[in-house]
Amino acid sequence: CSQICTNTLGSYTCTCNTGYNLNNDGTTCVDIDECIFNSSSCSQVCINAPGSRLCACLLGYELSADGVTCIDINECQSNNGGCVQLCTNTEGSYTCSCSSGYYLGADNRTCFDVKECAANNGGCNQLCDEIIGSYNCTCYSGFILGPDSRSCIDIDECSSNNGGCSQICTNLFGSFRCSCSSGYQLSNDNFNCYDSDECSIGNGGCLQLCINTNGSYRCSCSFGFALNSDNRTCSDIDECNTNNGGCLQNCNNAVGSYSCSCRSGFVLNGADNRTCSDINECLSNNGGCQHNCMNSVGSYSCSCIVGYALNFDNRTCSSIDYCSSNNGGCSQLCISTVIGSACLCRSGYALGNDNVTCLDINECSMNNGGCSQVCINTDGSRNCQCFTGYSLNIDGRTCSDIDECLNNNGGCSQFCINFQGSYNCSCSLGFDLYNTTCIDKNECSRGISGCSQVCDNTYGSFICSCYPGYALSFDGISCFDIDECTSQMAGCSQHCINTLGSFICTCDEGYVLAADNATCNDINECMNNNGDCSQICNNVPGSVICSCLQGYILGPNNKVCEDINECDSNNGQCVQACINTAGSFRCSCNLGYWLEADNRTCTDINECNENNGGCSQVCTNTIGSYSCSCTSGFILQQATSCIDIDECTNSTALCEQVCSNTIGGYVCSCNAGYALNNDLRTCIDINECVINNGGCLQYCTNTLGSYICNCTLGFALSADGRSCNDIDECAIANGGCLQGC
Numbered sequence: 001c002s003q004i005c006t007n008t009l010g011s012y013t014c015t016c017n018t019g020y021n022l023n024n025d026g027t028t029c030v031d032i033d034e035c036i037f038n039s040s041s042c043s044q045v046c047i048n049a050p051g052s053r054l055c056a057c058l059l060g061y062e063l064s065a066d067g068v069t070c071i072d073i074n075e076c077q078s079n080n081g082g083c084v085q086l087c088t089n090t091e092g093s094y095t096c097s098c099s100s101g102y103y104l105g106a107d108n109r110t111c112f113d114v115k116e117c118a119a120n121n122g123g124c125n126q127l128c129d130e131i132i133g134s135y136n137c138t139c140y141s142g143f144i145l146g147p148d149s150r151s152c153i154d155i156d157e158c159s160s161n162n163g164g165c166s167q168i169c170t171n172l173f174g175s176f177r178c179s180c181s182s183g184y185q186l187s188n189d190n191f192n193c194y195d196s197d198e199c200s201i202g203n204g205g206c207l208q209l210c211i212n213t214n215g216s217y218r219c220s221c222s223f224g225f226a227l228n229s230d231n232r233t234c235s236d237i238d239e240c241n242t243n244n245g246g247c248l249q250n251c252n253n254a255v256g257s258y259s260c261s262c263r264s265g266f267v268l269n270g271a272d273n274r275t276c277s278d279i280n281e282c283l284s285n286n287g288g289c290q291h292n293c294m295n296s297v298g299s300y301s302c303s304c305i306v307g308y309a310l311n312f313d314n315r316t317c318s319s320i321d322y323c324s325s326n327n328g329g330c331s332q333l334c335i336s337t338v339i340g341s342a343c344l345c346r347s348g349y350a351l352g353n354d355n356v357t358c359l360d361i362n363e364c365s366m367n368n369g370g371c372s373q374v375c376i377n378t379d380g381s382r383n384c385q386c387f388t389g390y391s392l393n394i395d396g397r398t399c400s401d402i403d404e405c406l407n408n409n410g411g412c413s414q415f416c417i418n419f420q421g422s423y424n425c426s427c428s429l430g431f432d433l434y435n436t437t438c439i440d441k442n443e444c445s446r447g448i449s450g451c452s453q454v455c456d457n458t459y460g461s462f463i464c465s466c467y468p469g470y471a472l473s474f475d476g477i478s479c480f481d482i483d484e485c486t487s488q489m490a491g492c493s494q495h496c497i498n499t500l501g502s503f504i505c506t507c508d509e510g511y512v513l514a515a516d517n518a519t520c521n522d523i524n525e526c527m528n529n530n531g532d533c534s535q536i537c538n539n540v541p542g543s544v545i546c547s548c549l550q551g552y553i554l555g556p557n558n559k560v561c562e563d564i565n566e567c568d569s570n571n572g573q574c575v576q577a578c579i580n581t582a583g584s585f586r587c588s589c590n591l592g593y594w595l596e597a598d599n600r601t602c603t604d605i606n607e608c609n610e611n612n613g614g615c616s617q618v619c620t621n622t623i624g625s626y627s628c629s630c631t632s633g634f635i636l637q638q639a640t641s642c643i644d645i646d647e648c649t650n651s652t653a654l655c656e657q658v659c660s661n662t663i664g665g666y667v668c669s670c671n672a673g674y675a676l677n678n679d680l681r682t683c684i685d686i687n688e689c690v691i692n693n694g695g696c697l698q699y700c701t702n703t704l705g706s707y708i709c710n711c712t713l714g715f716a717l718s719a720d721g722r723s724c725n726d727i728d729e730c731a732i733a734n735g736g737c738l739q740g741c
Contacts, residue, residue, distance in 0.1 A: 003017050004017065034052070043055070044056070045057060055068045055070075057070035075089060082096070095108075098111035126140050142175050167180050183195065184215055206219035206232055236255050236256060239258040247260035249262045265281070265300075281295060292304065292305065316335055328342075328343065331345075343358075370397050372386075374387065389420075404423040412425035440457075451464035454467070464477045493505070505517055510541075510544075511523060522541045534560045548561035550583065552583055565585075573600050574588075574600050575600060592624035608620070616630075630642035633663075655668035657669070657674060672706070673706040686705075688706070697711070698710065709724075715727060
């Protein structure tokens, strides 16, 4: 035997050690390959060995204490797996990775800082600042970093105190600009607005009157004129177009005014200068009638005495025409009379002492001939004229001022000022008037500028300036040493401290001075502990503003957000119950109500609509609840169930004899031999004998509740109680017969 030999009676047997099989020759042992027969139980690699096997593991695994199971080796536990930053163990292996802001090198172990700003500016909208392992986006002055920490949002300076502008603030991309409403001008500080006096230049373009107002102006007109649609020129008001100017008869429009007049035969009343009264022409010169004058409304008529006839002039009367020869000797008009002729004169003339010659009347000698200014007498009339600077109105009597400034500005080179009958030219400050022309005044050569150093004359004014190293004072004439900080802050974005020959820039709290030693960059306090805000941190230039999520309010320290109890204000607008929750609230309803879709209103639940409210019979809805009840013959138990009332048990007086309970009621009945009365409660005896003799063969006797059948003599009632059987009297004692029965 190659291994184990066991003696037996008269022979022996060969056997093998564990891990071997006996060969066919019965003596030699052959190694068993446990790995082939899958009986090794190795979890990964099986290595056959003489008489046994060995278990091994793949790379990244190690053999456990049981010698068969392979467990993963955590390479990261030893020297971090050789990784510079992050080591992640995997099944049978491991991987190196890097923190955010780094990338893995070609050796798959070393981490290098990612230059985020080099690619697409790090996604930053404006400025990208590299830091080790990360980067920060920042913005130019006038912008604030958006919520995504990349985009730059324009700061609307106008949203805070209107940007300091007194009137209009216009936000610009990265800046802002102050401007003024129409009628105002921006002052030198570029913030405040002051009113422009439009009337001071060219009378504001107004034809007559210019009235300056705060921020604007308006044109107006003299009495009798109306402002045209262009709101500048004036047109005469035709007062006669409205209610005839109030005149009873004729209305005569004039430039800037009007007058009333009357038709022929009427005279204007002096009291109101509007109404007309009839003229009794006969009262004046007998109406021009030679003989008789008869007045009528608005007119009159002439008539003649007997012996005369009215001439064609309807005034004179003729008998003998003495005027037909040499005009009766009259120089103008001749009137024939009964006794001779009479001379008359035309309007504008008067009869001379010779009673034939007509002399011119000087109308100007009385009330200046009705002329408002100059009256010139003419032969038989007069002419009205006006002084220089006036023009004659269309009434031929009155004069109106000529506005010389309307024509070529009166010849004035700058300002023309009209007044009654004339006008004056004037000049702006800084000019001298020569006749009508304005000539620049050289304040510098006359020594009246007041400049402390250099004076430069300008057209209509002058400018003071200073020698190098000096700046002009606010009074515009004095010079003082230049403080660099006063000139655009010397380039400092926030504070400038002047020093001898130089300056220093500083920043407000919440800012840090940039490398250019001039610009102040905002410190994003939200990057450090969320700016101490409990919820939302909003970085603002130079500071931080904490805000809260909806349903919270900022506490007294302006940092911590406290829950708003919405229920404290108007019960949260809930109709019934308001339940405060963290950051919100909810409305609920009392028992018997359900919450509407608006989550505030409560509507009564009709419990009876669902399963009859649980009531076995009648369900009655009430506001906020309901109640169960029962129909007649039932009683309510346990608030919902209806139990039949056994009327027969509770009241024996219902039925006279028999009471039978039914569901929800009862039925009265009677004992045998009785019938239910019409009241359905009492019983009456049934006379059984009435119907078919009660079934009795012979006699029927009614009893209360029954009846009895009887038989006539010689018959006996049978066992059925109804039939009668003949009695065989002979069968009993031979019927009492002595012999035969």
